[in-house]
Structure formats: structure tokens, C-alpha cells
Amino acid sequence: MGLTSGTDSRLVQVDHSAQDGWVTTRLDFLVNWARAGSLWPMPFGTACCAIEFMATAASRYDLSRFGMERLSYSPRQADVLLCAGRVPLKLAPVLRRIYQQMPQPKWVISMGACASTGGMFDNYAVVQGIDTIIPVDVYVPGCPPRPEALIHGIMMLQKKVMQERLKDSTRHVEIDPDPASQLYIPPSRIDELSEPFGNSVHQTRSTP
């Protein structure tokens, strides 16, 4: 995804005659270009889809072509929550809290039939689609999806990121549940749930 190739060339003007190398473009294009090219995924693998995700991340399919080779095992440093596999009801609050701990902007890929719909597990124990817990941007069908399918989903997400507008104030606004309901968790509580580590000690939700 070079800045000056393909359809992007209409947005980017390069002044070759100036020695300082001026480039003019739209700011939201530049921001989106940077975001789409370095989506750090947080893999939430619970089943066989995670095996396919590992294959996608490994050298043959090579996620680093999409700037995603840096798997973020801390939700605080992740951009994309990649939910691969079935989610039991007992894991529903865990998945929700991981999503809440991620800083904005954030996106979610639901990988496979089980994460998207519950799949064949239409029973008492399995969440019927993670979009009942957290918002989902891209659904990848398959049981499990082949790496090509996941890559297709990732490229769809990149296109989606490229179409965002900074002016659009509705994007990346998280609505907290009603504080009176059982579902509300105070931001300070969300922070203390996962012990900060590494260089993420200053990235918390309650004190941005």
C-alpha cells in the first residue's frame, strides 16, 4: 500500500522539484493509511480457528505483509481484537473486558462460524455470536476459515479503516452501559483488572 501508487495517487501530490520533498495530502487519509498499515491484532483464540490464525501469522501466509506481525498479547497495545473460536457464556465477561481494556481506535474481527453465530453449538453453553457482547467490524465465515479467507477479512478491515473520516464523531465512540445496570463496570475497575506491564503502564482508560 504505497502512498503514491494506484488509486491513492489522486490524493497524494508529490512535488519532485522541491529539494525538501514536499508531499501534500488529506490528513485523514494519512492517518487512516498509517492505521490500516499497522493494525496490531490481539488474538483471542479459543478453538481450531486459532490454529488457522497461527498458520496465517506464520511465514507461508505472513501476516507481516499487512503490518500485523506484532501480535499484541496486552489489550492495551492492540488495535484489532481477533476473536478466533467459540466463546462459552462463561468466557463472555472476559471477552467483554478485554474489549473494554483496548484503547480507541479499535476494531474487531470475528473469525469463523462459531464466533460469528455460535456455529453448530446451538446449546446452553455457547454465545450465539460475539456481536451480542461486543461490536464486530468484519465477520470471516468458515469452519475454520482458510488463511486466505482470514487475509480477505483483514483486507476488508483495512479498506474499512481507509474509509473513516476524522470529522465523523460517531466513529469510535464507546457507549458505556447504564451505571444502574448489572453490566456497568467503572473504568477504574477495568484498569485494575489487568495489571499494567511493560511500556503500557500509562495506558489506562480512567486516566487517558
Place this chain on the structure above:
Amino acid sequence: MTSPAPVPANVPASPLPMSAVAADENGSPITPVNVPRTGAPANPTAAVLASRFGVAVLRTEVIWGETTVFVTREALHDIVRFLHDEPSERYDYLVDVTAVEYRDGDRPLEVVWHLRALGHRRFLRLKVELPKRGALWVPSVIDIYSGADWLERECYDMFGIRFEGHPDLRRLLMWEQYKEGHPLRKDFPLRGRFSRSEQLKQALAADPEARYSMEELNIAEAFHSLPADMKQRLAERAAHGELEEGE
């Protein structure tokens, strides 16, 4: 071509008698073949139990060469204690504790214990029948096998059978506030009793950190509850500065 692995000459003699196991000329056990569905010889332990515990041993079945002994629940704990402690039996491995409910509503629930004697190479299945109309309880064997802890908790979670004497009988697979019942019972609907939205609401209201805190996962604070030999190994490695971070 593969040939049987040669048996080293300096193998120490087993401390336990192997007479009950068919063996080849090298002493290696032979896997029985062509075992009939019924009529295969029973595990000799069954006869020992019948003579020692009398009426508490209800009946013995041999299916596909595996012996099942039906016992009363009042005698179960003494029987398991005998099987574990008696030198001639020494069932040292509790493989599984589970339960069976049949589709026939009149058949009782069965609680099943799978026991294995590694030294004698024997396998024994104990069963206790629980009438569905009565109280569903059996004695816990956790004081004999520590490994029964989660097995009994799972069985309680899935079937609602109480294991009397278990010190911490909580649900294991479902979360502790789960209100819909015991999922592996035949009267439990596959999709649960509540609506999907109600199930999700209750699941999301559960607090997963209430029990599984960072402190609980920290091995340094669990050091005092480790077995003595493990403590010693860790202490030796700590003295030589070989411990990984976090150990």
C-alpha cells in the same frame, strides 16, 4: 520392519506381583485379543470385594473384559479405601469420576468410579445406583485420592450429585452463579431453560475475577502449599540462581 524393543537385562524386578497379567517370555504384558462381550474372566479384585464386604457388593458384570462392581453408597468409601490401601490390590490411580443417566426414566442414575492399579495392571469400575426420587448423594473419596477434587466438582456441576465430605463442592465448568440447573441431566433442555438474552445478561454479570485473582495465579504466594519435594527442588534452584522470573 519394526521389531519389539529389546528388554534391557538390568531392569529391576517389579515390587508387585504380575501373576494376574498374561506376559510373554520377556515379561512384557500381552494385550488381550478376541475378548468376548460377556464371559471373559473377571478382575480377581471383584471376588475379593464380594468375600470381604458381603451384601454391600450387589453384583458384578464383565463387559468386553472390563469388570464392573455395583456397590451400595454406604459402603463405597470403605471399599475405595480398601482398594487403595490393601497391598494386594493397591489401586493407586483414580482415572475418572462421572455419572450416567439413562433415557429410561425408571432406571436409576449411576455414579461411576474408574480405578486403575498401575502395578498390577488391573482396571476396575465401581458403580453406585441412585434412585431418581431419592436424595442424590454419594460419599466423596477426596481424602483417599486428592485428584478426585475437580472430578467430583464436575460431576456435581453437570448432574447435581452431591459428594458428601468434599470440602469445596462448587461448580467447575459453569460459573458459580449459574441458575439453570445441571446441564447433563436428561430433563435439561439443550438450549438451557432461560432465554438467550437472559442467559447472556446473567453470564455478563458474573465476575470472573472474584475468585481467579492475580494473587491466586502467583506461584510465589502458593509456595507454602506445594509438595515438600517440589519445595526442595525450587529452593535448590533458587540457591543457585537458576529460577526463571516469576517462579
